[in-house]
Amino acid sequence: MxxxxxxxMVAGVRRPREECLADPGITGTLSIGDIPIGTAEKRxxxxxxxxxxxxxxxxxxxxxxxxxxxxxxxxxxxxxxRGFQVDNADWPSSAQHAQEWWAVPIxxxxxx
Numbered sequence: 029m030x031x032x033x034x035x036x037m038v039a040g041v042r043r044p045r046e047e048c049l050a051d052p053g054i055t056g057t058l059s060i061g062d063i064p065i066g067t068a069e070k071r072x073x074x075x076x077x078x079x080x081x082x083x084x085x086x087x088x089x090x091x092x093x094x095x096x097x098x099x100x101x102x103x104x105x106x107x108x109x110r111g112f113q114v115d116n117a118d119w120p121s122s123a124q125h126a127q128e129w130w131a132v133p134i135x136x137x138x139x140x
């Protein structure tokens with residue numbers, strides 16, 4: 029599904045409504061499913077990912093995956109997704125933060 033995603037939180041803290049409304053968001057292809065790498069408990073990770081086409085066959089992520097994703101709301105105007113993202117900014121340490129995405133479906137441009 030081709031969508032425009034607005035992140036509603038920064039480091040687990042909700043952004044002000046006005047800031048979210050002014051955010052142009054990031055446009056890409058949304059997929060929700062299992063990531064086969066799994067965890068120490070030998071279960072796959074359920075995640076939402078936002079991709080863009082890279083070259084003829086590859087995809088590259090536009091945002092960090094949203095793990096343990098839940099669809100909180102689905103309306104004709106969009107999807108509200110909640111989960112957590114892993115922040116590796118202070119590598120080698122990492123942190124997990126709550127995150128919500130507002131995903132607005134958009135028409136994919138026709139190829140010329």
